[in-house]
Amino acid sequence: MAGNYEKLIDPFGRQIEDLRISVTDRCNFRCTYCMPEEGMKWLDRSAVMSFEEIEQLARIFVERYGVKGIRLTGGEPTVRAHLPVLVEMLSKLQGPDGPVDLSMTTNGATMRLLAPKLKAAGLKRVNISLDTLEREKFFQMTRRDELDNVLDGIKAAQEAGFAPVKINAVIERGTNDNEIVDLATFGREQNVEMRFIEFMPLEADGHWMTETVVGQDEIVEKISAVYPIEVMSARGAAPADRFRYLDGGLHGADGPGSRIGIIPTVTKPFCGDCDRVRLTAEGDFRTCLFATQEFGLLEALRSGESEDQLATRIEAAVGTKWAGHQINQVNFTRPTKSMSQLGG
Numbered sequence: 001m002a003g004n005y006e007k008l009i010d011p012f013g014r015q016i017e018d019l020r021i022s023v024t025d026r027c028n029f030r031c032t033y034c035m036p037e038e039g040m041k042w043l044d045r046s047a048v049m050s051f052e053e054i055e056q057l058a059r060i061f062v063e064r065y066g067v068k069g070i071r072l073t074g075g076e077p078t079v080r081a082h083l084p085v086l087v088e089m090l091s092k093l094q095g096p097d098g099p100v101d102l103s104m105t106t107n108g109a110t111m112r113l114l115a116p117k118l119k120a121a122g123l124k125r126v127n128i129s130l131d132t133l134e135r136e137k138f139f140q141m142t143r144r145d146e147l148d149n150v151l152d153g154i155k156a157a158q159e160a161g162f163a164p165v166k167i168n169a170v171i172e173r174g175t176n177d178n179e180i181v182d183l184a185t186f187g188r189e190q191n192v193e194m195r196f197i198e199f200m201p202l203e204a205d206g207h208w209m210t211e212t213v214v215g216q217d218e219i220v221e222k223i224s225a226v227y228p229i230e231v232m233s234a235r236g237a238a239p240a241d242r243f244r245y246l247d248g249g250l251h252g253a254d255g256p257g258s259r260i261g262i263i264p265t266v267t268k269p270f271c272g273d274c275d276r277v278r279l280t281a282e283g284d285f286r287t288c289l290f291a292t293q294e295f296g297l298l299e300a301l302r303s304g305e306s307e308d309q310l311a312t313r314i315e316a317a318v319g320t321k322w323a324g325h326q327i328n329q330v331n332f333t334r335p336t337k338s339m340s341q342l343g344g
Contacts, residue, residue, distance in 0.1 A: 012272075018068070025042060033141075043281060057297055070093075078106050141175065163256070168197055170199055181223060189250060195262070198216065200265050213266050242260070
């Protein structure tokens with residue numbers, strides 16, 4: 001689809017083409033690396049973007065700047081009431097390649113109820129979080145006894161026609177690093193693409209140490225010792241390095257279970273190709289997950305600013321985007337908000 005789009009370019013020449021939108025700060029889990037067990041102060045509902053406000057801001061990014069992809073996040077996006085209504089609204093936005101590529105990251109616990117409605121509303125892809133296959137460990141990591149519902153939610157997403165279904169697993173040394181091969185086996189058997197994510201310094205209790213990081217090379221080594229893999233073509237702006245099984249997997253070489261992805265945020269940062277920006281649930285614009293500065297787009301929208309004025313704010317904010325997140329460097333500053341508040 002042709003169109004006259006302005007390019008949204010940051011100071012390092014990277015074109016912004018991917019927008020992450022947090023639709024709520026609330027969640028039905030309490031994952032240890034995402035939020036504290038107790039004491040979270042939820043946003044007042046009046047402070048959270050309405051569906052109409054989300055659509056207004058998203059429209060600027062898609063129709064003015066040619067953003068190609070929108071990913072809905074939270075907290076947990078499925079706890080937002082009437083989510084399929086928002087999906088239908090956003091799915092109508094037209095970008096450079098036609099309808100915007102609309103996806104969602106979820107813990108999967110309610111997908112049995114929502115998957116068909118979300119698919120019918122126009123959601124194209126889902127990533128479901130699953131860090132362990134062990135019931136007791138699942139409870140320890142999420143503080144909820146929901147493993148069966150998540151596993152059933154994965155099946156529900158497949159049955160609803162989402163393809164590929166990707167499974168996100170955050171790997172933390174001493175917690176679930178002994179399950180790397182088991183999770184890879186799960187992906188092969190269930191024909192889903194496993195995505196292993198390095199543990200990042202955004203966990204709720206602020207005790208992150210580099211010793212807890214299981215790096216990409218170690219993950220590859222453990223999997224390849226059981227299921228030989230080879231690297232696939234360069235990821236470009238996508239966050240995951242991808243690998244395929246030399247035996248083609250159990251469901252054919254083109255199936256999602258024939259490959260894995262690894263997001264090496266800590267050991268092999270992909271900042272140089274980053275094309276992502278973010279909107280928090282309260283409508284603050286962030287140019288990086290680890291940014292220490294936010295720009296209040298919702299406040300400006302509610303004050304009556306025009307689209308041109310909002311666009312000026314967006315362009316100015318993108319002009320502050322960092323070269324990289326500086327993890328493991330002495331000047332790294334941990335964001336004051338937890339992952340659940342940032343829409344990781």
